[in-house]
Amino acid sequence: MLFNSLEFAVFFPAVCAIYFALPHARRTSFLLLASAVFYMAFVPAYILVLGATIGVDFAAARKIETARGRSRTAWFAGSIVATCLILFAFKYYAFFTSTFVGLAELAGWRPSPPTLDLILPVGLSFHTFQSLSYVIEVHRGRQRAEQDWRIFATYVLFFPQLVAGPIERPQNLLAQFRARHEFDPALLTSGLKRMAWGFFKKLVIADRLALHVNDAYGDPAAHSGPQLAVATVAFAYQIYCDFSGYSDIAVGAARVLGFRLMENFDAPYSASSTGEFWRRWHISLSSWFRDYVYVPLGGGRAGSWRRTRNLLLTFALSGLWHGAAWNFVVWGLLNGAYVAAGHASRDGRDRLWARAGLGEQDFTRKTVGWCTTFLLICLSWVFFRATSVTEALVILSRLATGWSELQLTTESCGPRQMAFGALAVLLLESAQRLHRHRPIGTLLAGMPLLPRWGAYAGLLIFLALAGVHGGSRFIYFQF
Amino acid sequence: MPPRSPASARALLRLALFALFTALLALLVDAGIRHGLRRVQTGSFGATNRMVAGRATAGIVVTGSSRALVHYDPRVLAAATGLPALNLGRNGSHTGLQLAVLRTHLRHNPAPNLVIHNLDLHSLATPAEIHDPGQYLPYLDEPALYDEIRAVHRSAWAWRHVPLYGHAVADPRMHWLEGLARLAGLERAETLVAGFQPRAWSWTGDFERFATRAAGGYEVARDDRGRDQLAALLRLCRESGLPVILVLSPEHAAVRPLQLNRAAILAEIADLAASSGAPFWDFSESPLCLDRSNFYNSQHLNAAGADAFTRELARRLFAAGYTAPRLNSHP
Numbered sequence: 088m089l090f091n092s093l094e095f096a097v098f099f100p101a102v103c104a105i106y107f108a109l110p111h112a113r114r115t116s117f118l119l120l121a122s123a124v125f126y127m128a129f130v131p132a133y134i135l136v137l138g139a140t141i142g143v144d145f146a147a148a149r150k151i152e153t154a155r156g157r158s159r160t161a162w163f164a165g166s167i168v169a170t171c172l173i174l175f176a177f178k179y180y181a182f183f184t185s186t187f188v189g190l191a192e193l194a195g196w197r198p199s200p201p202t203l204d205l206i207l208p209v210g211l212s213f214h215t216f217q218s219l220s221y222v223i224e225v226h227r228g229r230q231r232a233e234q235d236w237r238i239f240a241t242y243v244l245f246f247p248q249l250v251a252g253p254i255e256r257p258q259n260l261l262a263q264f265r266a267r268h269e270f271d272p273a274l275l276t277s278g279l280k281r282m283a284w285g286f287f288k289k290l291v292i293a294d295r296l297a298l299h300v301n302d303a304y305g306d307p308a309a310h311s312g313p314q315l316a317v318a319t320v321a322f323a324y325q326i327y328c329d330f331s332g333y334s335d336i337a338v339g340a341a342r343v344l345g346f347r348l349m350e351n352f353d354a355p356y357s358a359s360s361t362g363e364f365w366r367r368w369h370i371s372l373s374s375w376f377r378d379y380v381y382v383p384l385g386g387g388r389a390g391s392w393r394r395t396r397n398l399l400l401t402f403a404l405s406g407l408w409h410g411a412a413w414n415f416v417v418w419g420l421l422n423g424a425y426v427a428a429g430h431a432s433r434d435g436r437d438r439l440w441a442r443a444g445l446g447e448q449d450f451t452r453k454t455v456g457w458c459t460t461f462l463l464i465c466l467s468w469v470f471f472r473a474t475s476v477t478e479a480l481v482i483l484s485r486l487a488t489g490w491s492e493l494q495l496t497t498e499s500c501g502p503r504q505m506a507f508g509a510l511a512v513l514l515l516e517s518a519q520r521l522h523r524h525r526p527i528g529t530l531l532a533g534m535p536l537l538p539r540w541g542a543y544a545g546l547l548i549f550l551a552l553a554g555v556h557g558g559s560r561f562i563y564f565q566f
Numbered sequence: 567m568p569p570r571s572p573a574s575a576r577a578l579l580r581l582a583l584f585a586l587f588t589a590l591l592a593l594l595v596d597a598g599i600r601h602g603l604r605r606v607q608t609g610s611f612g613a614t615n616r617m618v619a620g621r622a623t624a625g626i627v628v629t630g631s632s633r634a635l636v637h638y639d640p641r642v643l644a645a646a647t648g649l650p651a652l653n654l655g656r657n658g659s660h661t662g663l664q665l666a667v668l669r670t671h672l673r674h675n676p677a678p679n680l681v682i683h684n685l686d687l688h689s690l691a692t693p694a695e696i697h698d699p700g701q702y703l704p705y706l707d708e709p710a711l712y713d714e715i716r717a718v719h720r721s722a723w724a725w726r727h728v729p730l731y732g733h734a735v736a737d738p739r740m741h742w743l744e745g746l747a748r749l750a751g752l753e754r755a756e757t758l759v760a761g762f763q764p765r766a767w768s769w770t771g772d773f774e775r776f777a778t779r780a781a782g783g784y785e786v787a788r789d790d791r792g793r794d795q796l797a798a799l800l801r802l803c804r805e806s807g808l809p810v811i812l813v814l815s816p817e818h819a820a821v822r823p824l825q826l827n828r829a830a831i832l833a834e835i836a837d838l839a840a841s842s843g844a845p846f847w848d849f850s851e852s853p854l855c856l857d858r859s860n861f862y863n864s865q866h867l868n869a870a871g872a873d874a875f876t877r878e879l880a881r882r883l884f885a886a887g888y889t890a891p892r893l894n895s896h897p
Contacts, residue, residue: 270574272573272574272576272577272578275577275581276577276581298738306775308775309772309775501739503739503740503743504738504739504740507740540584540587541591543584543588544584544587544588544591544592545591547588548588548591548592548595548730551592551730551733551734552595552730552733552734552740552742553740554734555738556734556735
């Protein structure tokens with residue numbers, strides 16, 4: 088079930104009403120049922136895949152907690168392998184076999200491994216990682232194993248964040264299923280406002296920019312450098328608004344029900360270094376990789392070469408998490424290289440800036456950092472959005488062509504659409520900047536009732552008119 | 567059952583009142599957009615507004631899709647025949663919608679003396695969706711337009727009756743902005759001449775890319791409903807006593823070998839024309855079709871090509887006796 092669908096417009100209020108009508112003891116079971124219904128709206132059979140992950144990790148965590156020595160390690164390793172095997176079978180089997188076949192053919196061997204022809208269950212990587220984090224935290228002794236299977240199943244299945252995160256940690260979410268949530272008017276209005284902001288990002292910005300991006304990236308050979316450049320910048324905002332819009336809706340929907348989910352984005356395009364960008368982008372995944380991959384590998388503790396290796400490995404895995412294709416691996420490696428180069432060159436850059444008399448907070452220095460970061464990130468998005476490394480390279484090579492004619496629009500995205508998309512992005516950045524200094528909600532809250540309602544209603548009407556209501560999926564659903 | 571406290575009850579009541587307030591505001595905005603769009607005087611909305619206001623009187627009307635819109639210069643036709651001419655071409659429209667536009671024209675305006683219906687190879691096909699349905703939203707109270715749009719989009723009833731819904735889901739080109747701009751007294755510059763839109767564009771290269779993808783040729787779509795719509799258009803003209811000419815205006819010659827069922831489709835159209843007694847003039851062999859400088863893509867003449875074609879058509883009309891004295895004496 089998509090958030091931007093009529094089904095969800097019926098489902099969500101109904102779930103909220105029933106949830107608060109039920110006695111506390113039955114609410115978790117109801118949430119589990121509602122989450123299962125939500126997930127089964129995509130492909131019903133795949134609830135079994137999720138059920139297997141839940142069953143394995145629930146049982147393993149209890150064993151891990153009570154077992155000692157090698158038995159404990161065996162349960163832990165078994166749980167991780169079993170959970171990852173499910174992910175591998177659905178997401179990576181075809182990628183690895185085709186890569187293997189390609190390498191074997193180079194050696195003159197023509198193997199024909201069996202094919203599985205499985206469709207990737209929606210959000211598999213998300214709930215797999217959420218379940219893994221639970222098992223790892225129990226193994227590390229930082230989380231008690233959950234004894235109630237319904238609570239653990241709801242933790243993995245919780246519908247607001249089931250298919251595209253935020254990837255929650257058990258310490259934050261599990262306990263909330265035990266807490267009593269009373270109907271709170273303040274949470275209701277604040278949650279609905281957050282959802283509206285998410286819908287604005289998704290429908291007004293992301294899906295409108297997608298018109299241009301889909302044209303240009305759908306047929307790169309037919310589009311000029313300026314069109315591809317605009318499409319690349321548009322994609323940077325499309326994916327941000329698509330994904331952070333989803334997170335806003337998830338956080339808002341959970342808030343209406345009385346739950347607090349972690350923040351997943353923090354105005355990432357205002358970052359003035361790629362390292363800062365990754366602390367602001369998809370925070371729940373970045374911190375997952377930091378805590379469970381980068382730090383255990385040694386992090387930045389054992390010298391710059393080790394740090395570079397660890398960063399490249401972590402980002403390559405992050406790329407692979409996004410998609411089972413080489414273009415995602417290259418995207419990850421590129422970002423790893425950015426961050427590693429940022430670390431390696433920091434002292435030298437600081438000396439240069441100091442020689443120029445520009446401190447860390449200097450406007451010029453921050454602007455140069457911001458522009459460089461944005462350009463580097465946009466460059467990496469080319470690999471993310473292209474369907475292959477070869478196509479990404481074609482796009483990059485075409486970026487320098489056709490600047491004499493300066494054709495910016497595409498067939499589906501004319502001047503009006505483009506101007507509107509640009510204005511919407513400006514509005515977004517302004518709102519984020521304003522919100523950092525003073526929350527917009529408090530600005531509106533100070534207004535008298537009628538103008539305040541007029542502003543909110545006007546925004547909802549604008550959302551209805553200016554949004555693209557084609558029921559398009561969120562980009563991150565595919566992961 | 568919630569709400570369990572007076573504060574909760576008050577919150578829910580406020581939410582309900584806010585929903586009502588939003589609905590009322592939506593009604594107001596919807597009425598404003600509709601009012602604005604119905605008062606636009608330029609472009610496609612201006613042309614349709616004049617048509618439904620009964621201010622589109624013409625001796626010759628040209629119907630069809632974008633090929634009609636950009637191929638037929640009414641000034642040239644008027645000069646050759648002595649009859650005022652009007653182009654009713656609608657961008658991206660299929661035959662069923664072209665018929666609906668003609669019916670709407672006839673509903674509000676005096677019948678013309680001659681209908682020129684432009685064809686293309688897709689004239690016997692019904693599309694899966696209406697192209698740019700936003701251009702028709704202010705006119706869903708027109709029975710012919712509504713029926714045809716509803717036949718393609720079952721949810722068109724909601725576009726018509728639920729405030730703002732049509733603009734939300736069926737107006738990706740944001741025509742609603744034009745309606746609001748008109749309310750504010752703003753009007754776009756006119757791009758049409760008696761409904762005709764000359765496009766002074768050069769060859770775009772789209773065709774070469776298409777030809778590369780369809781190197782082995784392709785089957786042009788056709789379906790029985792599409793055929794029935796063309797037959798219905800011919801029947802409407804016959805029953806209304808309107809002389810009608812079916813015209814296949816020029817296409818760039820290079821596209822013809824790619825259309826594998828071209829001959830069969832043209833034969834079907836010729837059969838329909840013959841059975842209704844309407845002349846079928848095929849300009850796809852015109853020398854204009856050989857010169858790429860007349861086109862901006864394989865299906866559309868540019869302004870210079872359109873001028874040349876309309877003059878060629880006007881000469882043929884004149885030679886065939888389609889002139890004011892004879893047409894005015896037609897019962």
